[in-house]
Amino acid sequence: MQAHIKIFFGAASLIALTACDRGALDSWNSPAGAFLDEGSFGNPTMNNTLVMTGQRDYIINLNQRFASEVPSTVNFEFNKATLTPQAMATLRQQADWIRQFPEVHFKVFGHTDLVGSNAYNKALGMRRARAAVNYLISQGISRSRLEAVVSYGETQPLVATQEPEMRNRRTVTEVAGFVKSHPAVLNGKYAQVVFREYVNSARPDSDLVEFGVSKTE
Template identity: 60%
Template sequence: MIRTAAILGLLLTAAACEREAGRELNRKATFGEATLNNSAVMSGERSYAIQLANRFAKEVPNTINFDFDSARLDQNARAVLDRQAHWIKQFPEVRFRVFGHTDAIGSNGYNKSLGLRRARAAVNYLVSRGISRNRLEAVVSFGETQPLIPTPERERRNRRTVTEVSGFLKRHPSLLDGKYAQVIYREYLKSAVPGSTLTSQQSLERSLE
């Protein structure tokens, strides 16, 4: 009887240990799956952001230009920003950054400040067109360090801001289920773009003046 009880006790202990080991294994598996899923979501989000950034640059002019030593938005710049604002409104789940640039005239410190003022001018205009400020960021200016046309002379094409997709709004209802594909493949309604008195050729010519 004593021997039987002892054997039964050992069997129960082994079963308990096995159940505990199983629970621990399940916990580790669940944690591993969650980590893997999170990594996949982050990787997928980056991929979707890149695709949407390419689409934005293809469908809308992403660059505006400035007069020498100025952060003032001229008529052509405002027309381009109007088109950007129209596109941005159709993708409320998306965040954007505006990068400021200058030509090579002036000190590096001054040009960084000037580039940032240009980026802020573009952001402020987009906000005035109805874009929420929390979706826009005027980032640290590149100043003169990334010229479009390498030259030590005055060059209008280097005096610019560039608007780019930077990511997604984490808490937007459309993205709670990770439906990024539905966002990037959403149809862009060009027909609703505000009218402009400038043709594409005129805009290009003015930007190069």
């Protein structure tokens, strides 16, 4: 009887080890970036491309700069998608930053609080995202660089409450990627895109005028 028990546990251990080895092998053979965002078909390939070309690190770098240098979020009144004066002031700051990087795409994500149905809030989040996008366009940003408009509705609250909450009623602007037709991107010069404004910001305005360089180019 004891011999049978030993054989049973030995076989079980061997199966477990084989499963672990297979998982490790699958992980080893997966494309770079495949572990990221498995939510839909093609995302592992997309992530692999971004990792291999160096785009992902630079996109993350730019997004961190954007969020630290300008407010990335604007808020809305209850059940409205109308921009407040404060929201428009924030979007003007975003537009000033976005104009510095003609090589870069941006996404605007719409959110709501938890009051109301999920379907209604998803539509409301989209209206808010479109309101922010349209205002950025009015500030001279090309629509083609803001084409990705996404609504998360009520699914990502900052404050978990069933009551009306302004901090949840928001849009968030983020760096999404590079404009593939831009010469700097075609040449793979992502680091130059990120580093360029560090250099320009250190130059006196008189030097920028003298050498024909604009901070907003």
